[in-house]
Amino acid sequence: MKRFIYLFIVAAGCCIGCTTPTESLNTTAAIVPGKELQENPLLQYVISSAINVHQQTMSTLYGNAKAYEYAKGHGDGKYPQGAVLYEVTWHQQNDPTWFGAKIPGKPAQVTVVKFTDDAQHQIQAAVYTGAPLHLQKTIAADAPQVQQLLKTPIAVSP
Template sequence: MKCTGLLCAGLLVIAAGCSGANSRVATHINQEAALTGNLPYNPLAWKVITSWIDEQNGTMSTLFGNDAAVQYARNNSGHDYPSGAVLAAVTWSQQEDPRWFGAGIPSSPKSVEFVSVIKGADQKPSWSYEKYEGSPLKESSKAEASVPGDRAAWLLAQRAAVMP
């Protein structure tokens, strides 16, 4: 009888401790990292190809791709993307995650870069590079060439992260 009473009391204490939500943890969407401005595409709706952190500049970047770019990146090691492929490198300032010690999360966006592969009039590929900076994001540079420029070539050369 005494054992049953102690068991019931213990179960009540456990149930009371687990019944309420943890008021210290408030979930929210990181609105500070949202992309604002007049962009030609919404790269956050695309799939991730790879990502990197630049500790020296305190930034973090994610390379996104449309369906054609992602399919090519995941199945090929080269950087001869097919016509219609579009890559987007989004770079954010990095801030500490208030919920996870030692983690970094995106802060405000610093830039968005687009590299598009298009067929020229001679049916040979050409590359378009666009960069958007500021708040809200505005076009700061644009180039189209039959050979990708330095930054466009670097973005095209990034290998896809290994994904399950």
């Protein structure tokens, strides 16, 4: 009898171990670079993140190495020449694994802020949408959307 129980447990373990695991990578939230925006913001450094409950969106502020290093030590938003900020905004979707949790869905837009001249502190800003990403509009440096990104402090974790 013990031998039968042992064989049953081994057989059940083999059957369970042979099932294919569920997909745990969220490919819906992937950014598809296009001809106009060739770099992938998700490969940069995370500076901060936010959730807008009313619009059901979540966003993450990324920066290249220059922007990240500057943000770690300064909070004035006067990034050096060559720094680039990327705010990626996604629509929220329900997490299939955890009840009640929200995860990024399809990308809504990517806002790019580039600092081109250190002496005059010139800023170029643009919004990209779609898949692959294409330029939707350029934004003035003094626009509220750009100023809000410049004032965003780096997220601090313990």
